[in-house]
Amino acid sequence: MVDTHAHPPQGFIQKYVFSQDHKIIALQYLITAWIFLLIGFVFIMVMRWSLAFPGTPIPWIGRFLPADLAPNGVISGQFYNSLCAMHGTIMVFLGVVPLGVGAFGNYLLPLQIGAPDMAFPRLNMLSYWVYLAGGLLMLGSFILPGGAAQSGWTSYPPLAIINPGQTVWLFGMVLLITSSLLGAINFIVTTLNLRAPGMHLMRMPIFVWSELVAAFLLLLAFPPLEGAAIMQLMDRIAHTSFYVPKDLVVLGMMHKASGGGQPLLWQHLFWFLAHPEVYVLLLPPMGIVAEIIANNTRKPLHGYGTIVASMLSIGAMSFIVWAHHMFVSGMSATLSNFFLVTTMIISVPSVAILTCLIFSLMGGSIRFTTPMLFALAFLPMFGIGGLTGLPLGLTVTDIYLHDTYYVIGHFHYVVVTGSIIALMGGTYHWFPKWFGRRMNDALGRFHFWGTLICMNCVFFPMFILGLAGQNRRYYDPTAHLHDLPTQPLHVLSSVAAWLLFLVQLPFIYNFFHSIWRGEKSEENPWKATTLEWACPSPPPHGNFTETPLVWRGPYEYSPEGLKTDWLPQNADPRSLEAA
Amino acid sequence: MKSIYGWGLPVEASTYAKDVDFGIRLIHAAMFTIFILWAIFFVYLLVRYRRREGVPAKRDPEHHGIFSASLIPDLIVMLFEIALIFFYAIPVWSRIKGHAPDVPPANRIDVVAEQFAWNIHYPGADGKFGRTEMDKIHFSNPLGLDYSDPAAKDDIVLANELHLPTGRPTLIRLTSLDVIHSFWIPSFRIKQDIVPGMAIPLWVEPDRPGTYELSCAQLCGFAHSLMRATVIVQTPEDYAKWLKSAAPSVAAASTNTGQSW
């Protein structure tokens, strides 16, 4: 193998397109994932029209939609289901996970442990391109014959077997899973093998821990979905019956299959992946929040050990809680009790992390920088998301709330006002690292307040809708009597969603404008202690000019006997004494 | 008629609705309390420890290991959850899902879901369901009832209309012809997925006569949101009267089961 660090790549293609440098790959991930998030957002904005004003044509956009999907500009049930399935898939598999792991993890993990690059740079590049291929295939399914998948992102068979469009979705998933596996192996090996001298496991920043746990979850939870997807592909292509029971009659026609399969098997396998997946969505943003909070309170995190232990136990527990998504699915009532107990247990470490982050504020000297605003907003928002998980995790109350808008509100509070808020904060925080320039602060603050208010107006009404009994995945809520009184809430939610989009425009402008025109930043603008700030911004090929030595833990803020209020991990105590 | 639906939980119309609502109300009260206290503390911290010139941050006392003061609120949450599990969730769950009351054959109903309609099948006066066969399924005979079977003669088959009596439990056997549906009556606080290939029993005892709504709660295709039925809860006398009036008109009922969509 050639030592790639000795020879920086030459030429535009080598340097920026097929780059093996973790920083370039991370930025590719960053831009691609934000674009996918935007696409997923556009999908939901279209869907929200159907929810707020069912049966009326969509203004402007409606006339550009094909007549079979949206006759007279009115969204059909089939098209709504496609948008719904693709919204979920894109947001989870193409947006938040690649952003938290592929972009932030890829850029920061090697830097924070003092490594020159990832352990397997070529795999890293492959991981991005496979991800992009999977993403484009998913998007392309809209124009392929059969259209996009329309069985929800959960793809429950037998619906997913008889619906068109699903085959492309499954191929796309296989690609995305492959990409995640490559990334996960790379992350674990890098973290375990490439740490700088002195970087013991218990000196690693929380963000690195979160990525390590997330990588293990990706590594071990994705293959079951791959296996399940292979079986669903066989059901669709080779007409096997893994998930198809005997004697189905679909719209008056006999479904030709040998039968003998079990629809619940898919649900078990899918949620076996998808619950750990929730923590893949959540842990890296939590790590980002921990970094930003430690930096802006100017004091060490409260309970570093507690947070690490909690993350590890969340990771372990997340493999045995999956069936709390299936309490009313027809699975065993006895087994439900088991999953009820494990679900309540897994809430304990989550509460511990949140409490540690709040206690970290105590005694601090809090700087309300733009990234800190996002990190602070994460705490109450994730709190709401976590608390509303309680009635859903409890078997009895889940009978009523299962598959209602309450669920939608719950997980959007966790993933959107939690993870995405944190990822936005992370973007502001590490932007100077990536480009050597800062993003505009005034625009950033406007973006923050607009986003926070709009997001709450979008998602909070969903709890009320859910309590009133409104079901998810209806394209026309007014078809049901019990959903009529709450219809104004849908209008509120939709309007807020459209406003939320407008509020993102300054962010997009700010991001691209600042890359070239932003205010020049110092090397360590936030006066941070972790190793990523110990190299130039943006870091050169190979990151560190000399391998850093790590003398202490990650958050040595405000130590006694120093003039400055931060002591970087790599600051040599001998030279400090001399000074 | 005044609407029984509003911005809050719908009217409680079954014997176990109160139990479910108790949990929902209790948890929400606890959630609000926790969140409000927590938010006050949070805002206090933000104000009290904002950055001020000349006031450096104060570090916590050094400590190692995985235990810290943050685990104290955790302990309280944990105790609350343990209480919920053992004094609420498990007992009520086993009452609703674990045991089904023993009912006479006359109190049994078959619900056969299909895209996108609810077929309700009553055994009729003899308490026996007629045989169904797949290849007899037809637009006019959505269940494929074999009318040569004597048990089928008095069977009542309705589309999108479910009659239930108050005052005694009814056992419903849920099956699906095609994909997964979910049997969901908000006012009864029941929801149960209907999985093709499985026959899932479900019991319910309505305690408030009136008209309610049965919806499908699991994505089942392009017209998922139009898949609904009317639930008519009657006193035992009215119900018996209705059964009588419905029974002789078997042939009429079975030809009038056009799908609503």
Add this chain to the structure above:
Amino acid sequence: MNDAAAPHGHPPPNVKLYMMIFAALMALTVLTVLVSYLHLPRSLGIPAGLLIAAVKGGLVAAFFMHLKGEHKLIYACLGILLFCALGFCLMPLDVHLVRQESLHAPVAAQVAALSAERR
């Protein structure tokens, strides 16, 4: 055949041992096929087949994959794997329990009888 000491980080090969394992694997393969020709009842045949397979797989893992005496980090990774894979046991358990529950609940039993009657 001389066995050389492997460079640092690579397990030293032991050809004599490999040949012994080879012989054992062949013997076990023959054994498992012979057992299957006895046409044992499933309650015996399935555990016997899986037990022999586990021994064979263990031999390959321990000696061909040099898992015996491997670094403890690898053991740690496999430990995590084992923990996560244990979750799979809950899926067959669910199928079993659903059947059990429908046997115990009196009404569900009626339902089951009814289903049998109708099909």
Add this chain to the structure above:
Amino acid sequence: MSLPQAATAPAIPAPVSSGVSNAKLGIWLFLASEVMLFSTLFTSYVVLRMGAASWPRGWEALNVPLATLNTIVLITSSVSMVMAYARAVQRDLPGFRKYMAITIGLAYLFLIFKCYEYGSHFEHNEWPSTSIFHAVYFTLTGLHCLHVIGGIIVNSTLYWMSGKNFDHPLFLGRVEAAGLYWHFVDIVWIFLFPAIYLI
């Protein structure tokens, strides 16, 4: 808090790497994910078999003698793989190539037998869609065959590279990694064989 270890002379931070090479750790992690993949399929097999009204015994529906032969072929190839590794450690290029060629050849032999087996099923009009048993049989063995093909590609690449790169410091690590993968494919078959054909 005062500066850590301010009183005594601070120890120079020592390297903290795990002591397992990147390639070896990476391949073991990959194998861990593969174990999860095959566990999924085995679990599905168990679940489907438990739910099935009847399930044919392997010898009633499948060609056990041919599968036994295939088991012997694959185990032998695993032995020749480990011999190739031993030769690579001994810096014996011709020996390495000889055993590698045997390994690849046996892998092809396995596939040929497998193709024959599939072919005779197709001739009897038995397809994955025929029954749930056939679905399990074709999918599990088919996925295993894909892994055998993957192994052939990896091993052939190593064989082809060995001329130029035999003395490269990382070459031995790659042989070891390829060996680990190949033995894993062997282990999967060791479980598949009784699970599908014998019990």
